Amino acid sequence: MDDPFAILGLPRSADLGRADVDRAYFAALEAAHPDKVAGGDEAARRRAELAAARINEAYRALRTPVGRLETLCRLGGIDLDSSDPKRGAPMPDTAFLTEMIERREAIEAARRAGAGALEDLRDAVEDEADEAVAQARRALAGGDVAAAARALVRRRYLARLLDEIEEAMS
Amino acid sequence: MSTEHDPGAAPGLFQIEEPDAGAPKRRAAGLGIGIDLGTTHSLVAIAPHGAPPRVLEDEAGRALLPSVVAYVTDPPRVGAEALALQVEHPDRVLSSVKRFMGRAPSDIDEPIPYALGERPGDDGRVVRFDVGGRLVTPAEVSARILEVLVARAETALGAKPDGAVITVPAYFDEAQRKATKDAARIAGIEVYRLLAEPTAAALAYGLDRSEQGVFVVFDLGGGTFDVSVLRLDKGVFQVLATAGDTHLGGDDFDRVLAEHLLRAAKVETPSKHVRAEALAAARAVKHALTTQPVAAATLPRAGLEGFEVTREAFEAMIRPVLGRLRAPARRALADAGVEKDEIDGVVLVGGATRVPAVKRLAERLFGRPPLDDIDPDQVVAQGAAIQADILSGNPREGVTLLDVVPLSLGVETMGGLVETIVPRNAPIPIRARQVFTNYSEEQTGMTIHVVQGEREMAADCRSLARFELSGIPRLPPSMARVEVSFQVDADGLLTVTARELMTGVSQTVEVKPTYGLSDDEVERLVLDSLDHADEDFEARDRAEARVELDRVCTAVRRALAADGDDAALLPPDERRAVAAALEEAAAALGDPARPAGELRRLRERLEAESEPFARRRMERALAERMAGRRVAEVERAVGDAKALDERRGGHHPTMTPPAPATE
Ligand SMILES: Nc1ncnc2c1ncn2[C@@H]1O[C@H](COP(=O)(O)OP(=O)(O)O)[C@@H](O)[C@H]1O
Ligand SMILES: [Mg+2]
Numbered sequence: 001m002d003d004p005f006a007i008l009g010l011p012r013s014a015d016l017g018r019a020d021v022d023r024a025y026f027a028a029l030e031a032a033h034p035d036k037v038a039g040g041d042e043a044a045r046r047r048a049e050l051a052a053a054r055i056n057e058a059y060r061a062l063r064t065p066v067g068r069l070e071t072l073c074r075l076g077g078i079d080l081d082s083s084d085p086k087r088g089a090p091m092p093d094t095a096f097l098t099e100m101i102e103r104r105e106a107i108e109a110a111r112r113a114g115a116g117a118l119e120d121l122r123d124a125v126e127d128e129a130d131e132a133v134a135q136a137r138r139a140l141a142g143g144d145v146a147a148a149a150r151a152l153v154r155r156r157y158l159a160r161l162l163d164e165i166e167e168a169m170s
Numbered sequence: 171m172s173t174e175h176d177p178g179a180a181p182g183l184f185q186i187e188e189p190d191a192g193a194p195k196r197r198a199a200g201l202g203i204g205i206d207l208g209t210t211h212s213l214v215a216i217a218p219h220g221a222p223p224r225v226l227e228d229e230a231g232r233a234l235l236p237s238v239v240a241y242v243t244d245p246p247r248v249g250a251e252a253l254a255l256q257v258e259h260p261d262r263v264l265s266s267v268k269r270f271m272g273r274a275p276s277d278i279d280e281p282i283p284y285a286l287g288e289r290p291g292d293d294g295r296v297v298r299f300d301v302g303g304r305l306v307t308p309a310e311v312s313a314r315i316l317e318v319l320v321a322r323a324e325t326a327l328g329a330k331p332d333g334a335v336i337t338v339p340a341y342f343d344e345a346q347r348k349a350t351k352d353a354a355r356i357a358g359i360e361v362y363r364l365l366a367e368p369t370a371a372a373l374a375y376g377l378d379r380s381e382q383g384v385f386v387v388f389d390l391g392g393g394t395f396d397v398s399v400l401r402l403d404k405g406v407f408q409v410l411a412t413a414g415d416t417h418l419g420g421d422d423f424d425r426v427l428a429e430h431l432l433r434a435a436k437v438e439t440p441s442k443h444v445r446a447e448a449l450a451a452a453r454a455v456k457h458a459l460t461t462q463p464v465a466a467a468t469l470p471r472a473g474l475e476g477f478e479v480t481r482e483a484f485e486a487m488i489r490p491v492l493g494r495l496r497a498p499a500r501r502a503l504a505d506a507g508v509e510k511d512e513i514d515g516v517v518l519v520g521g522a523t524r525v526p527a528v529k530r531l532a533e534r535l536f537g538r539p540p541l542d543d544i545d546p547d548q549v550v551a552q553g554a555a556i557q558a559d560i561l562s563g564n565p566r567e568g569v570t571l572l573d574v575v576p577l578s579l580g581v582e583t584m585g586g587l588v589e590t591i592v593p594r595n596a597p598i599p600i601r602a603r604q605v606f607t608n609y610s611e612e613q614t615g616m617t618i619h620v621v622q623g624e625r626e627m628a629a630d631c632r633s634l635a636r637f638e639l640s641g642i643p644r645l646p647p648s649m650a651r652v653e654v655s656f657q658v659d660a661d662g663l664l665t666v667t668a669r670e671l672m673t674g675v676s677q678t679v680e681v682k683p684t685y686g687l688s689d690d691e692v693e694r695l696v697l698d699s700l701d702h703a704d705e706d707f708e709a710r711d712r713a714e715a716r717v718e719l720d721r722v723c724t725a726v727r728r729a730l731a732a733d734g735d736d737a738a739l740l741p742p743d744e745r746r747a748v749a750a751a752l753e754e755a756a757a758a759l760g761d762p763a764r765p766a767g768e769l770r771r772l773r774e775r776l777e778a779e780s781e782p783f784a785r786r787r788m789e790r791a792l793a794e795r796m797a798g799r800r801v802a803e804v805e806r807a808v809g810d811a812k813a814l815d816e817r818r819g820g821h822h823p824t825m826t827p828p829a830p831a832t833e
Pocket of ligand 2: 206208209367391520550
């Protein structure tokens with residue numbers, strides 16, 4: 001797959017903000033949007049549609065901070081969406097997995113304990129997910145893609161846990 | 171089938187494919203039109219060469235065309251004149267068909283007020299209304315509405331429109347969008363783009379005031395509800411998220427209130443006529459309650475006289491319906507990642523947002539008073555006209571519209587689970603792909619079932635298409651590689667292709683829509699309507715109008731000669747009116763220069779004036795024939811009446827089947 005940073009004309013950096021990405025995205029589409037060539041012939045419209053699709057896909061990858069970090073990992077050789085043993089997402093260690101299982105069970109207990117308990121749990125998990133993102137950012141800044149990937153995998157587990165907590169709250 | 175993301179596959183995905191055939195067609199700048207094809211009303215607007223948008227009116231100065239088609243005459247009537255026939259012919263006057271676009275009969279979880287029919291090969295996938303023995307699909311009905319609007323635009327532009335931007339609810343799924351495109355093809359108008367209604371509204375609104383910031387568009391029409399969150403920034407209109415319900419609107423208020431009225435009238439099993447009357451009365455009361463605290467309903471057929479409904483009682487009745495507006499509103503905000511206090515403005519669109527309780531709810535949901543200073547009926551068509559002008563080849567400086575996929579698209583995997591390939595609210599156009607593997611060595615084929623929706627199980631989502639990919643090599647589990655790629659174009663329409671990567675054999679599979687009309691059938695309907703078109707359209711139109719008017723004149727004269735003196739059949743004042751209409755019609759027939767529109771109006775007037783007389787004659791004739799006859803003869807009499815009826819242009823007062831006491 002192509003390099004979304006290159007498609008949007010951005011440097012490969014973990015320090016970009018949403019505004020940087022948006023600005024680059026709008027600029028890229030300004031030129032490539034299918035509507036700009038609407039009066040042209042079919043082939044020109046088709047080409048514009050494909051170019052726009054490519055820009056949109058790049059934007060989708062980069063519009064969130066986590067998306068940017070995961071993309072940097074992939075460009076560094078580790079794809080979190082793959083289960084390939086060498087190039088795919090690293091397995092979290094057993095201790096972490098055990099902890100996740102226990103916390104999932106804790107949701108049930110917290111629900112019975114009342115709304116306040118669920119909120120506390122949610123806040124704690126949110127903080128940990130944020131911390132995992134910060135770790136990944138530091139690791140990438142130091143050039144350690146493997147460590148960044150491990151942190152981002154943990155974040156994915158925590159995000160799923162958050163969904164479950166929020167479901168229990170609703 | 172199991173799934174795995176494959177990082178290394180398919181470098182060629184973005185290679186540019188040249189179009190297979192056809193000389194490049196250039197568009198005609200300035201001849202694009204914008205159409206709001208609504209559940210209740212439809213409109214057309216133009217904004218040629220950068221002009222401000224202008225909504226077009228009919229000869230009587232009406233901008234709103236009721237989305238109603240009456241199959242009482244041939245050709246069918248459209249708009250206000252069709253609506254006027256609804257209580258009389260509830261079976262043949264079709265309204266709110268947008269609710270049925272792209273649906274199968276089994277999808278429809280509300281009482282369908284029309285008889286349905288089936289053609290061989292439909293397999294329960296297509297809704298066909300049976301209007302007096304003739305079967306019509308929602309796409310065809312919509313095509314009739316589009317034709318009227320296109321003709322209106324042609325008059326205003328002085329030339330045939332080159333193409334149209336047609337708006338659809340943002341929350342319309344794939345099948346509903348496809349049906350809308352089919353309707354346009356049947357009507358013979360090229361679709362530049364299907365545009366989400368709230369996006370169109372934002373375009374008209376934002377351009378008007380050059381707004382900046384985050385806006386919510388809250389659109390409650392007759393049958394659909396959409397809520398979209400957009401960001402406006404220096405001419406870029408970015409849809410951040412959209413949510414809604416395609417079965418929620420002002421019509422639901424009418425239904426609740428109509429039931430209340432029928433209960434008050436102590437009618438337990440209303441006939442179709444009574445139901446149609448109750449719905450019409452309910453709507454009138456609802457409209458009145460928008461501006462006044464109390465309104466009265468009268469239902470002559472149900473024997474209800476001056477029954478009062480307070481606004482308070484109405485609001486209590488519709489509370490459950492109002493409750494259904496909340497979840498989509500919250501979901502849109504959450505998906506957009508926007509908090510209440512970041513919203514810079516709330517725009518109300520759609521006639522049903524005039525209901526005070528709806529306004530209050532919108533204010534509570536978004537924490538600020540909504541802006542409603544632009545006519546909520548016209549704003550969507552205006553936005554569509556702007557976009558149509560751009561797409562006809564007049565790019566406007568600094569207007570870029572970035573729209574999204576409203577509902578997630580995915581495929582069914584082992585165990586009936588959905589694997590999402592394009593998540594909802596992804597910007598369009600977009601391409602995405604996913605690599606799937608085999609689960610056993612025996613597996614040499616794969617069924618690819620494309621679904622749309624947010625539920626985890628495929629069975630709970632909307633099925634869009636199903637196709638087979640065969641010829642997968644025998645490989646150990648998880649070794650085969652099938653890449654499924656989804657391409658959503660700028661209209662939000664999906665193309666799916668699948669190919670086997672291990673053998674290098676790429677199979678591109680054509681996706682057959684699970685719902686809706688086949689391409690063949692659309693093609694046939696297009697040809698049907700082309701038969702009616704002609705280079706010399708005007709002359710032909712005039713000639714037809716003349717023949718029709720002449721036919722009606724002859725019929726009326728004959729009836730007058732036979733029974734004109736019978737005051738029981740034709741009271742004197744009616745007779746005078748009929749005679750006057752007849753005289754005017756005769757004068758017009760003697761003048762070869764009269765335009766078709768006028769001839770038609772004269773015919774309609776004559777038909778309207780003589781209709782009660784014709785009905786009483788037919789009723790008497792039937793009563794006479796049926797008295798004391800055997801069943802077989804009665805049937806023949808009915809057959810005769812039908813034939814007679816057809817000659818009169820399908821007018822059918824007494825022959826509407828007795829309303830089955832259903833619902
Ligand atoms: N003054 C009003 N008060 C209450 N409801 C209204 C009013 N005017 C129109 N409506 C309702 O708005 C709905 C139609 O809205 P519209 O935007 O035309 O719908 P659509 O886009 O679905 O065609 C109908 O249910 C109609 O009864
Ligand atoms: Mg509307």
